[in-house]
Amino acid sequence: MSRVDALLEKLDECESATAFLQISNKIINLKLKTLLPNIFVQDDLVKEYAVEPLLKKDGPLETTDVISKLMFAMGKISLQTYADIG
Structure with a gap:
């Protein structure tokens, strides 16, 4: 089972909105990190x-916020997608 699949299963088990958002952020971060190397x-x-x-x-592109800003600045994601992530 992939890490994303494991996180998706955890979404079903969330008992609070905070937990749901934290896991969702991890999934978005993993997906962005998968896409990011392809733009270099x-x-x-x-x-x-x-x-x-x-x-x-522990690198500078660890957080979802920084990765999404970079991808938006490079024209790899739309303003709407960037706003949805943020």
Whole structure:
């Protein structure tokens, strides 16, 4: 079972709106992190020394807010999608 599938199952078990929103945010973050590497230069050296450090657990692109701002600024998501995420 994928991490997203596991989170989707947890959504069904949520007992509060806060818990639901926290899990939803995790799912959005995982999906954005899946899409993000595809918008950078597709070069192995660039991926290893620039993209991977940006996306690592304690990297600057850890939060959904920062990732969605970057994707919106690069024209990869619409204003409506950006507003829905935020």
